[in-house]
Amino acid sequence: MNEIPEGKMKHLDEMTLLLYIERQLDRARGLEVSAHTQECDVCRTLLRALERESRLLTRAMLEEDEPLPSRLAQFQERARRSMQWIWGVVFGLAATGVYALYTTYIQPWELQLEGAGFGGSNLLNLMIFQGAMWKGWQSMLTLLEVLAMVTLAGLGAMFLRRRIRRGSALALVFAGFCTVLAMPAPASATEFRKGDSVTVAKEETIKGDVYITGTRARINGTVDGDLIVFCQSLDVSGHVTGDVLTFSQSARITGQVDGNVRGANNNLTITGTVGKNVMVFEETLTLDANGKIGGSLTSFVENLGAEGGVGRDALLFFAHGSLAGKIGGGVRAKGDTLVIGPTAVIDGPVHFEGHKPPEVSPSAKLASPVEFKQMEKKSSYREGHYYVWQVIWAAAFILFGLVLFALMPKFSQEAVKSAEHYGAAAGLGVLVLFGVPIAACIACITVVGLFIGISTLFLWYASLYFAQIIVGAVIGQWLMGRTSELWPLIGRMAVGLVIVRLCTTIPHLGGWVKFAAILWGIGAISLALYRRFQPMIAPSAPYSPPMPPNTTLGGAVPA
Amino acid sequence: MNAPGKTEPTEAIARARAGDAEAWGELYREYAPAMFRFCRRALPTREDAEDATMEIFMKLKVKLVQYDATRSFSAWLYKVAANHCWDILRRRRIRQDKETGDLENVPLEHPDPSQLEMLIEQRSSEEVRKALAKMGARARMALVMRYYSDMSYDEIADELGVRRAFVGVVLLRARHELRQALESNTALAAGGAS
Numbered sequence: 001m002n003e004i005p006e007g008k009m010k011h012l013d014e015m016t017l018l019l020y021i022e023r024q025l026d027r028a029r030g031l032e033v034s035a036h037t038q039e040c041d042v043c044r045t046l047l048r049a050l051e052r053e054s055r056l057l058t059r060a061m062l063e064e065d066e067p068l069p070s071r072l073a074q075f076q077e078r079a080r081r082s083m084q085w086i087w088g089v090v091f092g093l094a095a096t097g098v099y100a101l102y103t104t105y106i107q108p109w110e111l112q113l114e115g116a117g118f119g120g121s122n123l124l125n126l127m128i129f130q131g132a133m134w135k136g137w138q139s140m141l142t143l144l145e146v147l148a149m150v151t152l153a154g155l156g157a158m159f160l161r162r163r164i165r166r167g168s169a170l171a172l173v174f175a176g177f178c179t180v181l182a183m184p185a186p187a188s189a190t191e192f193r194k195g196d197s198v199t200v201a202k203e204e205t206i207k208g209d210v211y212i213t214g215t216r217a218r219i220n221g222t223v224d225g226d227l228i229v230f231c232q233s234l235d236v237s238g239h240v241t242g243d244v245l246t247f248s249q250s251a252r253i254t255g256q257v258d259g260n261v262r263g264a265n266n267n268l269t270i271t272g273t274v275g276k277n278v279m280v281f282e283e284t285l286t287l288d289a290n291g292k293i294g295g296s297l298t299s300f301v302e303n304l305g306a307e308g309g310v311g312r313d314a315l316l317f318f319a320h321g322s323l324a325g326k327i328g329g330g331v332r333a334k335g336d337t338l339v340i341g342p343t344a345v346i347d348g349p350v351h352f353e354g355h356k357p358p359e360v361s362p363s364a365k366l367a368s369p370v371e372f373k374q375m376e377k378k379s380s381y382r383e384g385h386y387y388v389w390q391v392i393w394a395a396a397f398i399l400f401g402l403v404l405f406a407l408m409p410k411f412s413q414e415a416v417k418s419a420e421h422y423g424a425a426a427g428l429g430v431l432v433l434f435g436v437p438i439a440a441c442i443a444c445i446t447v448v449g450l451f452i453g454i455s456t457l458f459l460w461y462a463s464l465y466f467a468q469i470i471v472g473a474v475i476g477q478w479l480m481g482r483t484s485e486l487w488p489l490i491g492r493m494a495v496g497l498v499i500v501r502l503c504t505t506i507p508h509l510g511g512w513v514k515f516a517a518i519l520w521g522i523g524a525i526s527l528a529l530y531r532r533f534q535p536m537i538a539p540s541a542p543y544s545p546p547m548p549p550n551t552t553l554g555g556a557v558p559a
Numbered sequence: 560m561n562a563p564g565k566t567e568p569t570e571a572i573a574r575a576r577a578g579d580a581e582a583w584g585e586l587y588r589e590y591a592p593a594m595f596r597f598c599r600r601a602l603p604t605r606e607d608a609e610d611a612t613m614e615i616f617m618k619l620k621v622k623l624v625q626y627d628a629t630r631s632f633s634a635w636l637y638k639v640a641a642n643h644c645w646d647i648l649r650r651r652r653i654r655q656d657k658e659t660g661d662l663e664n665v666p667l668e669h670p671d672p673s674q675l676e677m678l679i680e681q682r683s684s685e686e687v688r689k690a691l692a693k694m695g696a697r698a699r700m701a702l703v704m705r706y707y708s709d710m711s712y713d714e715i716a717d718e719l720g721v722r723r724a725f726v727g728v729v730l731l732r733a734r735h736e737l738r739q740a741l742e743s744n745t746a747l748a749a750g751g752a753s
Contacts, residue, residue, distance in 0.1 A: 013669065014669060014670060014731060015727060015728070015731055018727060018730065018731050018734075019727050022712075022727070022730075024712060024727060042672055043672075045672035045673055045676060046670070046672035046675065048676065049670075049672055049675040049676040049679055050675075050734075052676070052679045052680070053675075053679050053734060054706065056679055056682060056684070056687055057687065057702060057706040057737075058706045058707075059684050060684035060685075060687035060688050060691070061596075061600050061688075061691075061702075061703065061706055061707040062596075062707065063684050063688075064592070064596070065684075065685070065688065066595075066596070066599060066605070068591060068592045068595055069595070069605075069609050071609065072591055072595060072609060072612055072613065481606075481609065482606045482609075483606045483609075483610050485606075485607065485610055488610055
């Protein structure tokens with residue numbers, strides 16, 4: 001018998017009393033308990049309290065405190081069943097979309113970039129780990145590696161936590177992370193120079209990498225390593241055995257660079273020799289007749305004048321371009337106008353997509369005629385092709401949303417909820433949509449901020465798409481009712497997204513719809529982020545209404 | 560069975576089983592509010608309860624042919640509902656923190672009868688519902704099955720996958736958890752008021 005001794009009287013335990021009131025004891029034991037509670041005040045009080053607790057529980061549960069939601073007023077089996085084939089269509093389209101995107105955009109780019117000296121087996125490899133991409137950024141590589149590893153570790157943890165228990169997954173990921181970080185890093189000597197005018201004298205040789213910040217930088221001597229420059233004007237007339245990374249108003253390379261040249265400047269003029277590849281973002285890029293690039297040229301410029309030689313392929317984006325030198329590989333160009341001068345020699349095929357056909361001098365020596373493609377105007381609403389692409393894009397969007405929702409279910413739901421705070425989301429949307437890129441560009445001015453700035457810009461760009469997905473989910477919820485389950489939410493997102501995409505195809509108005517969706521969605525994402533990182537505040541006392549008399553125990557049990 | 564507490568809709572069930580959509584509509588209108596309330600008590604959010612209610616009726620429509628007409632229809636409905644809600648909670652692994660411990664070995668503190676009585680007397684139904692929302696999934700599910708749908712210990716044991724003898728322990732622990740939640744709500748209110 002489970003009894004608790006107390007003085008002379010042995011009391012019954014709570015479990016026995018509970019089983020007694022629940023009629024779960026056998027008859028003999030029940031009679032014993034009944035007899036005991038008639039004699040013992042303590043046990044009788046406990047028994048009464050338990051009975052009251054049972055009644056309170058029953059009443060609390062049976063009370064009709066909430067009406068049946070309107071969406072449950074009628075059985076909606078038909079609508080739900082119809083979703084099954086919609087899912088089939090969506091997945092089919094998504095698969096087509098991914099394939100089309102890969103073959104139309106990613107694969108040609110990969111091939112082009114591979115030809116341009118960025119050979120990589122896949123895009124991720126190309127973007128994150130490919131040495132050519134980051135060559136010349138070596139001193140910052142450690143930070144980059146850490147960022148890349150943290151990103152990958154986060155992704156790993158997200159994937160693994162579904163398969164392994166959270167603790168084990170984290171342990172595994174962090175063990176791997178620590179191993180990578182603990183791997184010995186190659187030793188390098190780096191020299192920093194700062195001043196109004198920084199000069200590396202003609203007879204001077206610097207062993208190792210050099211960072212230079214200042215108004216003017218002149219490299220007349222030799223840098224036996226990489227050169228990284230942030231200044232107003234740069235003049236390299238000496239010899240750099242490594243890469244040159246330049247961010248300046250005006251840069252001129254008259255000397256010799258054995259490695260790559262990368263950077264973003266106002267003007268870049270190359271009259272000297274670059275041993276490997278050039279990849280630049282400029283207003284004006286001039287490759288002088290005496291200038292020579294041993295590898296490939298990749299440029300995003302306003303005005304391009306290339307009279308010098310390019311050893312391999314050229315990938316060119318410009319407003320106005322002029323080619324008059326020798327190009328050892330093919331040319332893929334996109335811009336307003338292209339002029340191929342009489343002295344031009346191009347050994348590979350030339351593809352040009354522009355507003356006007358290129359002006360090709362009859363004296364120019366081309367391996368094959370220029371393949372010209374008229375740049376498409378956006379207002380191709382009457383073409384069936386346009387709508388096919390819209391469908392494929394919508395499917396790709398849905399797939400993107402599906403991946404994001406599956407990877408970040410909680411955050412996605414928070415963002416969708418935040419989107420319903422229309423005012424806050426719109427206000428924050430304006431701030432983030434315009435403020436973040438400005439802040440990121442400002443951050444790019446400093447060495448450390450460069451990576452933060454570029455990463456932020458990437459995230460900002462990705463969030464433009466995510467924003468439309470969030471808006472799609474909100475619209476889906478308007479139509480099909482709210483949900484907190486992941487897959488129903490993804491279903492609503494898919495339906496809503498199709499509607500958003502449809503609205504964005506409306507002539508003239510579509511652009512504004514898209515802008516509004518981005519503004520709203522990006523605001524919602526920012527609001528969700530803000531709430532997530534906001535410190536927890538202790539809740540204030542909830543309002544306790546005066547207790548009505550019928551809420552205390554002793555009353556009748558509701559039917 | 561205490562809810563909905565009406566006579567068995569035998570005729571409507573028979574017609575619905577024969578594919579009569581009108582009869583199915585009648586059954587739905589009759590039982591949907593009680594099912595929604597069951598789900599609302601068992602699941603953490605209103606949205607969950609709405610979705611679960613709809614899903615339960617979709618299941619019921621398929622399973623209706625399996626219903627044994629000699630038994631209580633509402634008891635059968637609650638069994639399906641409990642099964643569905645518990646499946647949802649189990650899938651979300653809400654249980655893991657609260658239920659992975661070896662419950663049988665953790666001693667329960669014996670309550671002071673008069674203090675317990677006072678605690679119960681001072682609480683309203685609304686406060687109990689708020690406290691329920693803070694409880695672990697299994698404890699809440701056990702209380703809902705027992706005190707909302709009046710399921711037997713055998714049925715509860717079957718749903719929760721525990722031994723029948725352990726159901727009393729689960730219910731008692733659930734009550735203790737509820738009392739703690741009620742007390743913490745009071746402490747919070749008192750702290751905020753001071």
